[in-house]
Structures are given as structure tokens and as C-alpha cells.
Amino acid sequence: MFGLFTYYIGYHYIFNKQVFDIGFFAFKPHMAALFSSSAITFVIGFLLNKYVVFTESYLRGRIQLFRYFLSFASNLVINYFLLKLLVEMLKWNAMLSQVITICIVIGISYLTQRHYTFKIKKG
Numbered sequence: 001m002f003g004l005f006t007y008y009i010g011y012h013y014i015f016n017k018q019v020f021d022i023g024f025f026a027f028k029p030h031m032a033a034l035f036s037s038s039a040i041t042f043v044i045g046f047l048l049n050k051y052v053v054f055t056e057s058y059l060r061g062r063i064q065l066f067r068y069f070l071s072f073a074s075n076l077v078i079n080y081f082l083l084k085l086l087v088e089m090l091k092w093n094a095m096l097s098q099v100i101t102i103c104i105v106i107g108i109s110y111l112t113q114r115h116y117t118f119k120i121k122k123g
Helices: 002-014 029-053 061-089 096-119
Strands: none
Touching: 002 029, 002 096, 029 061, 029 096, 061 096
8 A cells, every 4th residue: 555655646737647768768657656655664564574464484684675576576577567468558537547457466476475575494
């Protein structure tokens, strides 16, 4: 929910639904909002997963952080391509597309976090 909230603020108020030009590259507003939201939620997501959701993991913190980064990066790529498909090709509303994308990515992310990033010993 926090990621969707930061996406909404970025899309509607920070980037004001306009192209964000950084000189050598221009981001469409939905992509600029995605990347800014992701930068904010990376740290918060890791801390919540480590200290609230998966507290019984036996892996060291730095290994968890590295694995979390890999998982986060792959989820960001999935999110990027789904947004590209829904917003740019199918011409859907950016907020609706992000909600749909988040629902898909949450499922993938949970399975990745549970079975890879914050692995728990069985038995």
C-alpha cells in the first residue's frame, strides 16, 4: 500500500502526469513515478520483511539484503514491462495499471521472499 501511495503522489503531484526530462533521457510520468516509488520502498520493504514478516530466517543480514536486492530488481523489471504493456500499448489508465501490476508482483514477491531471500530451516 505504501508503494502505491508513493506512486500516486509521484504520478499526480511530483511529475504532474508530464514527461520528466533529465537531459539525456526522458521518462514518461508513469515510469518516473515507478522508479521514484521503488527507490523509496526498497529500504522500507527490506526492513519490514526482515523484522516483521520473516523473523525466523537463519540467513545473515547481508545475504538477506543481497538476495532482497536481486528479488527487488527482478520485480521492478516485471513491473516495468507490465506497465509498459498496459499503459503504453493497451492505453489503460496508469493508476489502474499500477494496481493490477502490484497485485501480480506481490504474489511473485512473496514466493521469492519466502523461499529464497528469507529462507527458514525446515524441521
